[in-house]
Amino acid sequence: MIIDAHVAAVLVSHICCARSLASGDGRIKTKLGASEYSMGKYGALIVDAADATVEQDSEAAEAIVPVASPSLFVRAGVLSEASGSAYVELGNTQVFCAVHGPRAAGSGGSGQGFGSGSMSGQPSSQRGIVTCDVRSLGEGMVDNAGALAVVVSSILSAVVRLEQYPKSRIDVYVLMVNDSGSAFAATVNAACLALCDAGVAMRDLVSACSMGVTRVRPDPASESAMEVDKCDDQDDHDGVLAVVANPQNSRPGSRKTQRMTLMDFAIMPNLGRVVYAHLRGQVEFNHVEKASEKAMAQARLVAAILSSYMREREKSALDAMSAGTA
Amino acid sequence: MNERERGKMLRRVFPEQYYAAFLSRDLRSDGRALDRTVQTSLRRKWSLSRADSSGDGDGVHQSLGSVLLKAGNTMMLALVSASGVAAGVASCECVLDMGPICSPYVLRGSSHALDAAVVARQVSEMLCSTVDLEQLVIIKDVLAWSVRVDVHVINYDGNLLDATGLAALAALQRARLPELTPLHAPHNDDDTPIPHPPGIGQPLMRASAERQVRIPLRSKARIMPCSFVVIGDKLLMDPTGEEERVSDAALCVQVDETGALCKVSKYGGAVVSDEMLQECISAACGEVNGWVKLLDEDDA
Numbered sequence: 001m002i003i004d005a006h007v008a009a010v011l012v013s014h015i016c017c018a019r020s021l022a023s024g025d026g027r028i029k030t031k032l033g034a035s036e037y038s039m040g041k042y043g044a045l046i047v048d049a050a051d052a053t054v055e056q057d058s059e060a061a062e063a064i065v066p067v068a069s070p071s072l073f074v075r076a077g078v079l080s081e082a083s084g085s086a087y088v089e090l091g092n093t094q095v096f097c098a099v100h101g102p103r104a105a106g107s108g109g110s111g112q113g114f115g116s117g118s119m120s121g122q123p124s125s126q127r128g129i130v131t132c133d134v135r136s137l138g139e140g141m142v143d144n145a146g147a148l149a150v151v152v153s154s155i156l157s158a159v160v161r162l163e164q165y166p167k168s169r170i171d172v173y174v175l176m177v178n179d180s181g182s183a184f185a186a187t188v189n190a191a192c193l194a195l196c197d198a199g200v201a202m203r204d205l206v207s208a209c210s211m212g213v214t215r216v217r218p219d220p221a222s223e224s225a226m227e228v229d230k231c232d233d234q235d236d237h238d239g240v241l242a243v244v245a246n247p248q249n250s251r252p253g254s255r256k257t258q259r260m261t262l263m264d265f266a267i268m269p270n271l272g273r274v275v276y277a278h279l280r281g282q283v284e285f286n287h288v289e290k291a292s293e294k295a296m297a298q299a300r301l302v303a304a305i306l307s308s309y310m311r312e313r314e315k316s317a318l319d320a321m322s323a324g325t326a
Numbered sequence: 327m328n329e330r331e332r333g334k335m336l337r338r339v340f341p342e343q344y345y346a347a348f349l350s351r352d353l354r355s356d357g358r359a360l361d362r363t364v365q366t367s368l369r370r371k372w373s374l375s376r377a378d379s380s381g382d383g384d385g386v387h388q389s390l391g392s393v394l395l396k397a398g399n400t401m402m403l404a405l406v407s408a409s410g411v412a413a414g415v416a417s418c419e420c421v422l423d424m425g426p427i428c429s430p431y432v433l434r435g436s437s438h439a440l441d442a443a444v445v446a447r448q449v450s451e452m453l454c455s456t457v458d459l460e461q462l463v464i465i466k467d468v469l470a471w472s473v474r475v476d477v478h479v480i481n482y483d484g485n486l487l488d489a490t491g492l493a494a495l496a497a498l499q500r501a502r503l504p505e506l507t508p509l510h511a512p513h514n515d516d517d518t519p520i521p522h523p524p525g526i527g528q529p530l531m532r533a534s535a536e537r538q539v540r541i542p543l544r545s546k547a548r549i550m551p552c553s554f555v556v557i558g559d560k561l562l563m564d565p566t567g568e569e570e571r572v573s574d575a576a577l578c579v580q581v582d583e584t585g586a587l588c589k590v591s592k593y594g595g596a597v598v599s600d601e602m603l604q605e606c607i608s609a610a611c612g613e614v615n616g617w618v619k620l621l622d623e624d625d626a
Contacts, residue, residue: 079481080399081429081567096480098427135425137405137478173427175480177403 069209069245069298070182074189074309076197082173084198088190091248092180097190099198101170102128128165130156134187136176144183145176152187155208155266155276159192161201170200181248182210184264189302196310204268206275207303211295212247212260213283243291245298265295269303341572349560356398356566363564363613364398364485366620368496391501395493398566399483402490404497406541408473410531416462416470418453420477420494422446428482429567442479445487448591449477449494452549452580455588457498461542464506464531471503473541484566487578491551496621502538506531549588550617551580552610556595561602563609577603579610583618587611 070091079085082098089095105123123129132153134145156172172191176183188208195202247260261281267274274296283291337344337355348355358364392405411417424432424442432438453475462471475494479486509532555565555573562569570576575595580588587607592598 079401079428081481081483082427083430085481096427098481100426100430103430133426135427137403137476171426173425175425175427175478 070248072189072302072305074193074306076193076310076313082194082198084194084196084200086190086193086197088186088193090182090186090189090246092178093182093186093248094177095183095186095190096175096177097187097194098173098175099170099191099194099200100173101198102165102168102200103171105129105167105169123167123169125166127162128168128170130160130162130170130172132156132172132174132191134174134176136179144179148184148187149174151184151276151278152191155188155206156191156195158275159202159204159206159268160195161203164201170195170198182246184208185210185246188266189306193306193310196306204271204273205303205306206266206268207299207306208264208266208276209295209299209302210246211263211265211291211298212244213263213281213287213291214244214247214260243287243294245294263291263295265292265299267296267299267303269300337568341568345557345569345572349557352560354562354566354569360560360562363488363616364566366395366397366492366617368393368395368492368620390503391497393493393497393500395489395496397485397489397492398564399481400479400485400489400567401481402477402479402493404475404477404490404493406473406475406497406501408471408501408503408541410464410469411472412469414463414465414467414470416459416472418450418457418459418462418473418475420446420449420453420475420490422449422477422479422486422490424479424482424486428479432482441486444593445490446477448487448551448578449475449490452491452551452588453494453498456495456543456547456549458542458544465508469531473498473501482567484568484570485553485564487551488553488564491549492617492621495548495550498541498543499621501541503541504533505537505539506533508532546583548618548621549580549582550614551578551589552606552613553578554606554609556598556602561605563613577606579606581607581610581614583614585611585614 071089073089074086075088076084076086078087078096079098082100084099086097087095088097105128130153132149134149134152136145152172152174156170160170172194174187174190176187185208188206192202192206196205244260247262261283262279263283264276264278264280265274266276277292279288333344345355349360352360354360356364390406390408392403394403395401422442422445424438426432429438457473462473464470475497477490477493553564554577555562555569556575556577557569557573562573565573565576573595575592575598577590577592577598579590582588587610590603590607
């Protein structure tokens with residue numbers, strides 16, 4: 001993957017501060033903060049330990065409970081015909097992403113399917129364009145696909161070094177196999193990984209996290225993260241205010257996350273920039289900062305996973321190649 | 327430049343010569359013999375179920391079973407859905423979605439859309455012979471199941487027809503229809519049910535949330551296609567994408583479980599001799615045990 005040398009150095013230092021324990025079958029288990037992350041030849045899996053400590057915010061009127069993020073599984077290079085591809089599972093949300101290109105512009109339409117978008121317009125002789133086409137299986141998610149495609153293409157246009165690809169287009173195709181919440185986060189992470197796999201020049205990685213702000217009734221019977229479906233509106237004062245990273249619908253078909261107050265963030269972790277920030281719903285002033293901090297921290301974590309996974313993959317590919325030619 | 331890189335360049339720039347070099351030694355570029363299929367695997371752990379809110383309506387919409395098929399590099403996802411159809415005509419069809427995600431050669435306006443339509447039609451015909459349509463009728467002339475298999479091609483590396491057929495069959499085997507019980511069935515004095523006059527918009531059947539039945543398939547009637555491709559004077563079974571692109575002709579033979587020949591199709595292309603056709607048919611019959619085993623393994 002093509003990343004500037006100084007960015008690579010930053011990445012290396014970031015990874016070195018994680019403690020890593022190698023396990024017997026070649027999987028590397030790492031602890032990054034409170035999360036456990038294991039990586040083998042099948043992909044990288046991160047399981048967030050439930051962070052059950054209640055943080056007392058002295059300025060806020062009440063305590064906010066962080067709810068653990070669902071597990072994330074990533075794997076790159078799953079589709080042989082694409083220039084680069086990735087598969088991401090965020091909880092039950094499953095996303096395939098394929099990158100075709102850079103290829104000559106005008107070699108076909110802008111894709112098919114319900115959602116397609118390109119924020120950069122037409123490729124010029126100075127810079128190329130990135131298009132994104134989101135296809136979701138099933139009738140239920142059609143209205144989201146178009147908006148998601150436009151958003152993702154705008155994010156990628158900011159991240160990819162389009163001036164290195166004049167008169168070209170880079171097509172990103174996303175197939176959402178299952179959407180049970182946090183499709184935005186899964187899609188952006190998948191697109192980033194697929195672009196890395198394709199060797200497209202980017203300014204930085206891009207990782208995303210959605211944060212839901214809602215009230216939760218903790219279930220005394222279960223020890224793990226609280227059920228999002230038991231959440232009610234923010235105005236209900238019985239429950240505890242919680243920020244839920246990458247909220248998921250626990251039952252397939254329920255649309256709970258679509259009614260939650262959601263903050264979506266996409267960041268470039270090493271440049272320390274926010275590429276995309278979106279809030280839907282209402283959040284009290286006091287809680288905005290807390291929620292966005294958690295979101296950024298989660299996104300940075302995901303970026304660290306992606307980068308170390310890609311580095312491992314490159315390393316093993318190089319080893320295999322040198323073993324092959326030796 | 328070492329040998330490997332030179333080979334890669336030859337493959338890109340002069341694919342016919344590249345493949346001819348292999349075929350003259352009766353080999354294929356991935357090391358297979360000419361009459362071998364790629365390694366195929368089915369993942370049945372994918373259960374996409376989206377329950378619709380209604381349970382009492384005239385139609386029941388659910389995604390009932392799904393299968394991820396990987397045949398070599400060709401990857402496709404087959405989903406089964408079924409809905410109740412008025413006028414009691416049961417049907418089974420296959421819809422093939424081949425979007426630009428699957429291959430750099432598939433773009434809007436390319437000929438692949440037509441190929442996909444042809445393949446979908448062929449697979450629909452296969453499924454109609456395999457599925458027991460009479461048993462899909464719920465109430466005669468009033469209500470019947472209409473089963474639909476959506477096959478989404480995620481990665482296309484050759485042999486669309488075989489993979490689609492296999493994926494569709496596997497998904498149908500995996501799918502479960504909800505068991506239906508009739509709502510307010512009135513009885514005569516001697517307990518024979520009065521045939522229910524269908525009113526418009528009146529719910530007729532209740533779908534059970536717990537109990538499910540399999541989709542009825544005719545016994546020993548599963549049909550599988552087996553595709554071949556001719557390059558020069560060599561016959562290749564189960565072509566990859568690149569082999570298809572350098573090929574001169576394409577053939578398909580459909581056989582069913584008992585080894586009986588169901589269909590032979592050849593759409594244009596170079597002329598093929600009788601002997602080659604016979605070879606195809608016997609090779610297809612030889613493959614039957616393999617795919618029956620694949621479909622039936624861990625079929626709960």
